[in-house]
Amino acid sequence: MFRRDPRWIPVLRLEVNVVPDPPSGPDRGELFAAGGEAGRLMAAIDWAATPVGPVESWPASLRFAIRTVLVSKFPMVLTWGPEFIQFYNDAYAPFIGAKHPAIGKDIRQTLAEGWDALGPPIAHAMTTLEASWLPGLLLLLERAGYREETYFTVSHAPAFGDDGAVAGMHGVCTEVTGQIVGGRRQRLLHDLATEGSRLGDEQETVAAMCAALSADSLDLPFAAVYLSSPGETGFRRIAAVGCDPTLLPGTAGTAAELTGIVDRLDVIGGPFGDRVAEAVVLPLTATRDGEPLGLLLAGKSPNLALDVEYRSFYELVAGQFAGVIGNIRAFETERLRAESLAELDRAKTTFFSDVSHELRTPLTLLLGPIGDVLEDTTAPLAPGVQEQLELAMRNGQRLQRLVNDLLDFASIEAGRANPVRVETDVATFTAELAGIFRAATERAGLRLTVDCPPLDRPAYVDPRMWEKVVVNLLANAVKYTFVGGIDVALHAADDGFVLTVTDTGVGIVADELPHLFERFHRVPGATARTREGTGIGLALVQELAALHGGHVSVTSEPGAGSRFTVTLPYGAPDVADDEPRAVVRPSDEARGEAASWEEDTSRPGEPTAAVSTGGPAGRNVLVVDDNADMRAYLTRLLGPHWSVRTTANGEEALAAVAERLPDLVLTDVMMPRVDGFELLRALRADPATRHIPVIMLTARAGQEASVEGLQAGADDYLAKPFRADELIARVRVALERAAGRAALPAADPVVPAPDARTIAAPAPAPTLSAAGRPGPPSPRRPQESTPGPFAEWRLPSFASSVPVLRRRLRGWLATAGIGEDQAYDLLLAACEAVTNAIEHAQEPAQPYFDVTAAVDGGHVRIAVRDYGQWRERVPSMDRGRGSTLMSAFAEITATPSPEGTTVVISTPLAAQRPDTATC
Template sequence: MGPIDDVLTSADDLSPAARDQLTLAMRNGQRLQRLVNDLMDVASIEAGRASAVRVATDLPAFTAELAGVLRAAAERAGLHLTVDCPPLPHPAAVDPRMWEKVVLNLLSNAVKYTFVGGIEVRLRGTDDAAVLTVADTGIGIPAAELPLVFDRFHRVPGSLARNREGTGIGLALVRELVALHGGTVHVDSEPGRGSTFTVTLPYGTPDAEGDAAHPSDAARGTADAWETEAAPHEQPAAPADPSATVLVVDDNADMRTYLTRLLAPIWRVVTCADGEEALAAVAEHRPDVVVTDVMMPRVDGFELLQRLRADPATRAVPVLMLTARAGQEAAVEGFAAGVDDYLAKPFQAAELVARLRVAIDRSAGARTAAPGAAPEATRPTAAPGGRADVRALVPASRQPATPAAPPPPPPAPPAPPVHFDAWRFPASPRAVPALRRALRRLLESAGLDEDQGYDLLLAACEAATNAVEHAQDPIEPFIDVTVEASATGVVITVRDYGQWRERGASMDRGRGSTLMSAFADISAVPSPEGTTVTIRAQRAG
């Protein structure tokens, strides 16, 4: 953060775009720093190493100033902020940084969960304590959840909020910091009518000398983050390519702004803060691809995906999920839910653009293909007896052996039918929809279980996508696909004619192999002439 701040404050020749990018990096660095500091505070309190260092403080003035840093965010969110902090009857001594976290956590919570009405901050004094109340007209808290709101990492399930960010330790930290001052905190709330948090703090005596307390840089960073959330940047006036639309769905305003800045030079971009807004936007104008976060208020990414897939009008819209939940299990969960692609944060901008370009091309190819048309592949010629001759496409090493002559009578019972076919596709993303159509027809004719057929379609199309995207400088610009469905199982092979480039761990998180391995046994055999991927699955049932 230091070098970024140096550049922002000293460089006069920064372009507006570069300054915006660095400001975004600084703001997210400050957000990360606040989260880490909160976790460190919790750890220190748990270990018994934290203590409040009280200094004489003009508590009404300091509290009013802290509330003031969030005034702009509250007003931009359409909320009325009232601050009422008259002088106290006795001098007060608090740890300024701890009191700052108490006030800002309560105020941030109020802004997060209040959509109409206002927030009131009041400070009063009794004979032996200062009493702070933060009241809002927000969504309120169910009675069953009230005893749990100050527990660490607890979040009220299904609650409507401006975003799903946070660690669930804000209110727990408030209780711990107030307790270090010998005080108490409690909440009164009713769903639909709002919440009132009340902090009672003894006046105390100073432990050390101190200067006048003022909001820290961290406090102003909190205010900046909420102001950005409440008033996101304007959308670009003119898209570079109005023929294709990308719908971006994320509850974080900075992420929406970043994705807009990244994608708007290429496609038309529409943004929404949650899945419910996205469904309304899709009903108004069907996008070419949806980029969605997973964790969002109201309608999250998985529910958005489910509802898009349930509607025949939007079932074919490609969906790419962005999520901080990295790891193979999260990827498998996304693909099992029917997502077309999955990208873990943080991601490389070039990778996101490339994946979206492929998704948009596939979507365009699927829409322009005539219903019921033959797949865009070089079909093998018919052999005597009506069966396709696949020998021109299948290497000799993989051709089935000629069956031996049947023994003399009595004849053996006839073998169950074997469904076999082979196709050659151009090494192009447009080949994948054609493969999907051809393979679906064969698996249906073989009587394969519907769910298993769907899983194998996903695995085969992922293998074909890899063959198209990663085989470099192919000696032949094709991919060959064969499939054999028998009474016992299914074997699918996908062969390319190029060399796969080496990819570091940071470039490849194994999502493709994870997807395919979730559905079948996978083997890949590289050679100087290309790579053959084999997908084997026992027949379900």
């Protein structure tokens, strides 16, 4: 048996070769694969030549940290080792701008200009293991070739190695330069708006706004404002900030004069104290296409790029100044205008007062004798004379009421009207005033209800002023009420009494209610019985109520009616009240006002057209006027000659025309419902009534009004007042023309006015002088012509009528089938003849000229007749081309007479003209 020696111990020798484990984490291929451009740059770097060594030797913590940075969409940077070797992603690259790529370099060198701000928080984070948080950190960067003002929100955290020790720094950042700069610019614009909202003196306001710019010296290192002055050229410096004003020019003619002065100002700006080297000059324009009100000189920060946002900021600042200056000047203009209007208003008030006083004397001398004659029972008047004098009396009293109203209003405006309050039985007086309108309301088919019980205590008013209040409200109700009724009520209130006048009239739209008591204001388009009136009735009511310490209000609904409410205190006597209360009755003026409304209303069921059969039954004239006295007067003038029908407005006239066609319409222009122009258009639009001659009567005198009427298609136009014999003559001429037109075949509807007048054939003897003056008169014999297309126009004798004739004649030539070239020649010749007639005819017996055009026997003939005596014009006044122009296109015949001159332009139709030789 083998026995082991206990002292023997076996010895084993082992050889162990230690092989280090490969680094854990992603291999080189996976590490940079998802990193975009930054990953490709990292993969291309020879890391063995850098302090961090080859990629294969990198610890797992570095590998994972780099991979996290590369795949992040947020700007991130990683530094490793004591050398601060940096790794960053694509989102971080814009952070360093032109210094990219800087991967693998020392971050302290890349951000050298900003390391004073970044170094301490990084060192703190790596030393204390506490992450930093720096919102809106100002950093000086030179990433675009200049010292740039930038702001970042940054967080720094320690980066740990595999052994848990701090091996680097992990940074996350985002640029907030836009938000920081935009916020401070917004605050400045707010401050500018606050300063500008005061709208004080222009220079003081601009200086205050300019001083407010110092709150943002980073964006506006300096600024100066130059403004234009009325009546001066160029711009004058008003205010400056951020620089020495003495170094700026006091005036500037243009913006270019301010662009080269920055260097001499020596202004320091920006957060880093750099010299300002650039500025912009912007015009201060209140409107897009207007002239500049001034110029804004604004310095540019040396640390910001002049990008779109910076330019927009400048424009907004300039816009603030321009808007404020524009508003100040607009307010100043409005103030001056208001002062001018106030002065004009005072002048008008004085004028009305003076004129009213002056008119009272002749009115008294007119109405007094007429009244004496009418009241004289010892010498009875013939019925016709009595009627005419009563007509004159009524309208004289109406004129007197208008004069008195104007005088009252002028006195109120001048502060000279003071009520004399006496104790008055207001209830009885109001009931009597309403009663004088009963006849007018009954004639109009309206119900009049009066409810005026006695008041429980004495009331003190000026009786004549109270009368005007009641009469104006009742007249207004009658004027605008056609169906239903009018209610007048008076009742006691707590401290006074209340008058209400309610109607079922046309009502008033809501937009017009605030303007209803403004003087001279009329509600446009409101249907009324008449267009007459001064427009001061309701304004006078308001003023008279205010003089008594009361007020007036209105409620209304279109189509339902209106309610006017006058509230007055009981008041106190203005004179000693020792005598008993006097009995007050309606004045003659009030009764005259009520009587005039009785004449201007018609009974329900009354025919639309009243008929006068005094004249020949074969011709009938339709008279259209909203004034009853005017209708009666025209009927009396025309009745002995023609049968006359009358209507009160254009609407009734159209109904009368539909019932029976008149031979002539004599119409007023300003009427309710359908006015004269609307009536004329309706007649001309209907082929059945197009031929009816229309003469317009109007109170609007002057050439412009005449042209407006004739252009609208009226056959004649007569301004009020007119002579009776002139009106009868014009009506007779119009009827004779209409009868002549009826004898001819119907013309094309486009022809303005068919007529039977013939144009004389040309006579060879008369000629025109070089100045267009007719030669010696020679008799000519009218020749009958073959009927053909015919037209006639009468136009006022002044230059503005030439374009009107040209348009009408062009249309007629086209309708008559005249060729384009020949029509052009005839237009030139005819317009030259008309121009001669206007310029040469002196002191015309009639203030118009007549033009007739016809195609007759293979010829086109145009005749131009004036009603004055011709005179030769001196060479300096005339070019001598009149006859030359006309003779070049046609044969010209001029026939003068004591009544005027007729020029006839005649030429064969183009198709029948003989061939002419050419040379």
